[in-house]
Amino acid sequence: MNRNEYTYYLVGTVEDFMERLGRVVRLGKEEIAVFKTTDGQIYALENKSPGPRGGTIAEGIISGKVLFDPICDWKISLTDGQVLDPDTGQVRTFPVHLLGNEVRIGLLKNGGGLSHE
16 A cells, blocks of 8 residues: 555544544545554544444454454454454455554545545
């Protein structure tokens, strides 16, 4: 992933995100679930369950680098959005950039950026 392909938007500070619990942020049309692990890493995933019943994932609980989907209890990797065996699927991920204490999430410049009108 080339950082130059993304525009990064400030979504809060590291302290704004509680460990192991999701928080929803909206960037333009995107609804993103942001999670902070117990080791301080921050991950951003599309707030959409990959399961057959749909729903959102921000209410899920994380353990290590795995998110437990609150709707279907599937396990989702925070690093790449892949659903872990025995289930299949994927959640879209967004790059996170920490600038000092600031948390910034990247959206693709072509088709993923916010309107500045």
